[in-house]
Amino acid sequence: MSLNSGLSQQEAEWCASQVLKEAELTALPVLPIHIAEQKHILVHPFSSPKAGMLGCLIKNGEEFAIGYANHLDNTGFVHFTVGHELGHFHLPGHVDYLFLHGETVHYSQSGFVSQQPHEQQADWFSAALLMPETLFVPAMRKVGPGLAGVKALSEICKTSLTATAIRYGKLGEDPVVVIVSSDQKIEYAFICATLKQIPGVTFLRNGDPLPDGSATARFNRDRKKVERAAEIQSSISLTEWFPDPDAPAHEMNEDVIGLGKYGKTLTILFTQDEIEVEDEDDEPGVDQHWNRRR
Amino acid sequence: MANDFADRLRKQREQKGLSQAELAEKAGLQVTAISHFETGGRSPSFDNLRKLADALAVTSDYLIGRSDQPELSAAAAGQLFRKAKNLSAADLEIVEEMIDLMAKRNRQDES
DSSP states (O other), X not given: OOTTSHHHHHHHHHHHHHHHHHTXXXXXOOOHXXXXXXXXXXXXXXXXXXXXXXXXXXXXXXXXXEEEOOTTOOHHHXXXXXXXXXXXXXXXXXXXXXXXXXXXXXXXXXXXXXXXXXXXXXXXXXXHHHSOHHHHHHHHHHSOSHHHHHHHHHHHHTOOHHHHHHHHHHHOSSOEEEEEEETTEEEEEEEOHHHHTSTTOOOOOTTOBOOTTSHHHHHHTOHHHHHXXXXXXXXXXXXXXXXXXXXXXXXXXXXXXXXXXXXXXXXXXXXXXXXXXXXXXXXXXXXXXXXXXX | OHHHHHHHHHHHHHHTTOOHHHHHHHHTOOHHHHHHHHHTSSOXXXXXXXXXXXXXXXXXXXXXXXXXXXXXXXHHHHHHHHHOTTOOHHHHHHHHHHHHHHHXXXXXXXX
C-alpha cells in the first residue's frame, strides 16, 4: 500500500478513532496532551527549538516523550503537533521510518507541509484525532460557511485555523479550496474531492504565483495585515485561480486571514451554489452540476 | 525490522509458554493482530510494541532487532540515547532535557 494514498488516510482515520475509543473521548475539544498522559508519554516544550521543526518524538528504552515548539504561542499549533507525534506512536509501520538507523529522536514538520508519506499520514491522524468526523460534522452544520465557520470550529476544537480549514474542506459538503501562501506565492493548497471532479480544477503547486486579481495577492502586499491577523472577504472567478480553459467561470467567495506570528496567509475559496459545467460529451445544452459530495 | 520482529515475537511467546490468544489477552491486543505480526503481514506501532514488550517482559528494542539483549538494565537505559546516531549537539541538549524530565517523573511515580 502506498502511504500516499486514500488507504493511508483511511488507516489514519481508523487508527485515530481507535485511540479516541480507548481514551473514551466523546466530546470536543479533544486534548492530545491528555491522551499522551494516559499513555504515560511525557509532553514538554522545547527549550531550544530546532529551526523549522515543530515537534519531536523521543524513545528511551520503553519510555516516550513528545517535545513541541511553542514559539508561535498558538494552542492550535501545539495541539496539532502533539497529535502528529501521537500519530507516529500509534500508526503501524512508523517504527522503521522513525528509528530504523538507531536514532532516538525523531523531528517532525507537522502541519501538511511535508511531502514525506509517513509525515503526511501523521498529519491526517492528527486531524482525525482532534477533529473526529463523528463530532466535527455535527459541529460544522451548526456554524456558517467559509472563514467565519472555520474560526468558530477552531474555537470549539482548539485547533489551528489552517488545520481546521483543511478538515472543513475534507468533511464539508461545499466545494472548498484551502490555500496557505506567503508573499506572492502559494506554499500549499488543499482542494476538496468535489472540486477535483470539475474539469480544469487542477493542482495548485508549491511556489506557484498567486493570481494577480485575487484578494489574497492584494492582502499579502501589506505585511502588517498578515502580522496583525487582519481579514478580508471578497469574491473571484474560479478561473482566476485555475486558468485552465476547461475550468468553469464560477464566482467563488474568497475569505482571507493573516496567520500572525506564523507569517503566512490562509485563504478559503468556497461556494454554496451549484457549479455548472458544460460537458462536451453530453447533449448540447445539458449541463452537469456539482455541489454535493454525498 | 519486519523479519526480526516476527521471529523474535514468536520465539519469545513460545519460550514463555503462551498461545497467541493468551499473549493477545495479556497485551490487550486482538489475537488476529498477534497472528499477523508473527507472519510478517502487519507492522506494529510503537503502542503495540510497548504492550507486547511489557507482556513478554522483554524490551521493545529487542523485539524489533535493535538490541540482542532481551532485558534492559536500568543503567543501560539512560545511556542508550548517548550512543544513538545522528545526534547533533542541539539534538543531544533537547534529548537530555527530556530524558531528565522522564527520570524525574518516574521518581515521583515511585515515591
